[in-house]
Amino acid sequence: MSPLVDGRYDVIVVGAGPAGIACSTLLARHDLRVLLLDKARFPREKICGDCINPKCWPIFELLGVASTLRQQGLHVVDSFRLTNSAGVVVRGKILPESDSPLFSIKRSILDTLLLENAARSGARVLEKTTVVDVQWSVGRGVVVRTAGENRFLELRADYLVGADGRNSLVAKRILEKGGIPQGRHGERRISDKRLRVGVQWHTHHQPQAGSAVEFFLFALGYCGIVNVDDRAATVAMVTTPDLARLGQHDFPRFLEKTLYSNPAARIRFPSLTPPEVLSTAYPIHPRLHENGERRVFLIGDARQTVEPFTGEGVFFAMQEGVLAAQRILHARNSPVPFLSQSIHPPSWANRFSTLLLSHGRSADLLTVLASRLPFLVPFVARTILR
Numbered sequence: 001m002s003p004l005v006d007g008r009y010d011v012i013v014v015g016a017g018p019a020g021i022a023c024s025t026l027l028a029r030h031d032l033r034v035l036l037l038d039k040a041r042f043p044r045e046k047i048c049g050d051c052i053n054p055k056c057w058p059i060f061e062l063l064g065v066a067s068t069l070r071q072q073g074l075h076v077v078d079s080f081r082l083t084n085s086a087g088v089v090v091r092g093k094i095l096p097e098s099d100s101p102l103f104s105i106k107r108s109i110l111d112t113l114l115l116e117n118a119a120r121s122g123a124r125v126l127e128k129t130t131v132v133d134v135q136w137s138v139g140r141g142v143v144v145r146t147a148g149e150n151r152f153l154e155l156r157a158d159y160l161v162g163a164d165g166r167n168s169l170v171a172k173r174i175l176e177k178g179g180i181p182q183g184r185h186g187e188r189r190i191s192d193k194r195l196r197v198g199v200q201w202h203t204h205h206q207p208q209a210g211s212a213v214e215f216f217l218f219a220l221g222y223c224g225i226v227n228v229d230d231r232a233a234t235v236a237m238v239t240t241p242d243l244a245r246l247g248q249h250d251f252p253r254f255l256e257k258t259l260y261s262n263p264a265a266r267i268r269f270p271s272l273t274p275p276e277v278l279s280t281a282y283p284i285h286p287r288l289h290e291n292g293e294r295r296v297f298l299i300g301d302a303r304q305t306v307e308p309f310t311g312e313g314v315f316f317a318m319q320e321g322v323l324a325a326q327r328i329l330h331a332r333n334s335p336v337p338f339l340s341q342s343i344h345p346p347s348w349a350n351r352f353s354t355l356l357l358s359h360g361r362s363a364d365l366l367t368v369l370a371s372r373l374p375f376l377v378p379f380v381a382r383t384i385l386r
């Protein structure tokens with residue numbers, strides 16, 4: 001989008017998802033020289049349930065995109081319906097507060113809108129630019145090397161922000177450098193049996209879903225379905241790597257073994273056309289990456305802290321982007337270095353769902369409990385949505 005300008009930047013941000021964009025926009029607004037790099041050409045899709053949590057609205061306001069979004073004719077999501085693998089249903093209302101609702105939108109649309117806003121705010125954006133190496137040292141700052149359309153650039157900055165998603169290169173480099181302390185805040189190993197990946201595709205509009213988001217639990221994962229506009233619906237699933245691989249070459253069998261292994265899903269959504277593109281993301285299980293470096297920040301999915309089920313990923317990503325920007329601004333204006341770079345942990349509901357969903361049977365049992373004690377449902381929904 002913007003032409004490359006040689007020279008040193010104040011901040012280089014790797015990854016133009018919600019985390020990197022939020023961070024870049026705020027830093028650029030404060031007149032920092034910000035370079036935002038992404039390997040994709042926008043608009044690009046991103047594996048996501050495409051439900052945007054109402055908690056995002058204050059950040060949209062802060063970034064200056066709220067009114068543009070509202071003018072888009074948003075697809076408001078006003079309720080949810082969860083069916084466990086035995087057919088027990090729990091449903092609830094999502095309070096559609098008039099101007100800050102939960103809505104669904106293709107990530108290609110949302111992220112492009114945010115990115116254009118970042119460029120307007122003064123961030124330099126380079127698409128089709130893959131970061132292949134990052135280095136930093138005390139006193140000499142950060143060096144970032146790229147490949148792609150803008151080949152073999154060597155870029156320098158005072159600060160580096162790793163917002164490059166679940167397979168973050170920046171996180172790998174930090175790990176190699178020993179910048180992530182092990183133990184409680186270190187990388188948690190996940191056994192192969194519990195490893196889960198994300199799978200997503202767009203299918204045609206599903207009238208029976210209306211303005212609800214529907215979830216189905218099955219033995220080896222869960223699936224969410226939501227209409228994103230009058231023509232399309234998003235199907236987002238978390239399941240095992242083997243089943244995700246099956247989806248790439250035998251879609252009908254994949255569907256049988258995942259979503260349709262819940263009989264209620266087959267009856268309710270009998271027609272989920274095979275996708276043009278079946279996207280997968282790996283891995284899903286959150287691992288907490290804490291960053292010990294003072295000039296390198298890891299934000300959003302690069303920290304791998306979020307379980308997608310509660311639909312808070314975009315919110316956490318943007319929130320961490322805002323916090324990282326605030327910390328960089330504070331550090332530049334203050335001679336006192338930050339005491340801590342740890343960023344807000346995910347909500348308890350998100351942590352709990354991580355635990356629950358990696359043990360399919362517990363999620364089934366909790367659904368039964370929630371169906372018998374319906375007063376629990378609005379309480380949990382409020383925690384996730386506010």
Ligand SMILES: Cc1cc2nc3c(=O)[nH]c(=O)nc-3n(C[C@H](O)[C@H](O)[C@H](O)COP(=O)(O)OP(=O)(O)OC[C@H]3O[C@@H](n4cnc5c(N)ncnc54)[C@H](O)[C@@H]3O)c2cc1C
Nearest residue numbers: 015017018019039049051131165198300301308313314317
């Ligand atoms: C199945 C599933 C369903 C989900 N459903 C929801 C939902 O309904 N609601 C919700 O809020 N969240 C949901 N999430 C989570 C949400 O998608 C993420 O939490 C969110 O996108 C994280 O944003 P981010 O900016 O950290 O990373 P991303 O959005 O992943 O952005 C990372 C960017 O970095 C770029 N990149 C990666 N590597 C490099 C590199 N080496 N060089 C340059 N660029 C690079 C990528 O191209 C990408 O644009 C879901 C996730 C999954 C897997």
